[in-house]
Amino acid sequence: RKEVEQDPGPFNVPEGATVAFNCTYSNSASQSFFWYRQDCRKEPKLLMSVYSSGNEDGRFTAQLNRASQYISLLIRDSKLSDSATYLCVVNSGGYQKVTFGIGTKLQVIP
């Protein structure tokens, strides 16, 4: 089993739709979790940290499920500008224990 697994997609959704991505991780000792956004040929940019209690930032909601070892990202009212690749990042407690998923590609269609 890979350390961090994501469905690469693409997810093609109409504007205004709600879409959710999951990311599973294998190390139960993982300590911190993040979602990044990466536009084509650009650098990854932090979208949000994922806390045990869950967190929300506008149209974006992130959740952590430690029992099932996955994190999720929910995007409500999708915009064309949300089209990007979403990377999940899991830190298992060391400088070389930060693992990036391969990313899930989202395409929002007019």
Place this chain on the structure above:
Amino acid sequence: NAGVTQTPKFQVLKTGQSMTLQCAQDMNHNSMYWYRQDPGMGLRLIYYSASEGTTDKGEVPNGYNVSRLNKREFSLRLESAAPSQTSVYFCASTGQVNQPQHFGDGTRLSIL
């Protein structure tokens, strides 16, 4: 604030040539990282520097060397470039290990 700055943005090399990728951050971060990103693969760690004066190998260090010149700067050197090193290289930094990393805008390197 510039954040993390990488130079050059693009480079084409011939097999066997050498070059150094430069990275500087102005966020007073302790830790810095070099990654490569290839199609269909996640970011892979080449080397990291937990703090000024220290460097350690990551997942894919072969063919690379690094120097943590000071707290701000962390360079990546290819001594004898190979076509397999064609990739996009990202530098990142973070204040503490459990904090999110901040990335530079990348160097697109092609080796012919």
